Amino acid sequence: MKYVLMACLPMNVSGAAIFAPPCSFLRESLGLPESHPLYLGVLSIWILLFGVAYxxxxxxxxxxxxxxxxxxxxKAAFALLLMALAxxxxxxxxxxxxxxxxxALAVVFANWLRRPDPLLIG
Incomplete structure (x- = not known):
């Protein structure tokens, strides 16, 4: 689990880049809509902060x-929202x-939380 959490940083950096206001070409190539730069910026920052925290x-x-x-x-809500919108x-x-x-990570996290002592890695 330690390495799964650490791997979330590059994954979330990629997600933050996708939603960063100047990266409309990434959103367009992935089929994601444009939005106001304020909303994109807030989303991008939060994705990055969660990646650092993971x-x-x-x-x-x-x-x-x-x-x-x-x-x-x-993570589950984001994925399911994309599925519902599609x-x-x-x-x-x-x-x-x-x-x-x-x-996939939401499933891994949920399964980890079902452990008797999910607070310790190792």
Whole structure:
């Protein structure tokens, strides 16, 4: 789990880049819509901050249960929202691929939280 959390940093850096206001070419290539730079900027910053926090928890070898629960819920919600929007015709089907790694991590996080003592890595 330590390495899974640490691997979230580069994944979240990629996600932050996708939603960074100047990177409209990335969103366009992935089938994601444009939005106001304020919303894109806030989203990008939060994705990056969560990536740093995931990395830090893996690096230090202790997991905060509440943080990991929020992370699992957020990752699942993002992926499921993309799926629902694509199913409703509001996003192209390829946009779903953006959320599949998040959905996989949400499952990993949820399974980790089911352990008797999910706070310790090792």
């Amino acid at each position: 990395f830090w928890q893996g690096y230090r070898g202790r997991i905060d249960r509440t943080f990991l629960t929020v992370g699992a819920a957020g 199913a409703g015709g509001n996003l192209p089907p390829q946009a779903v691929a953006v959320g599949l790694p998040d959905l």
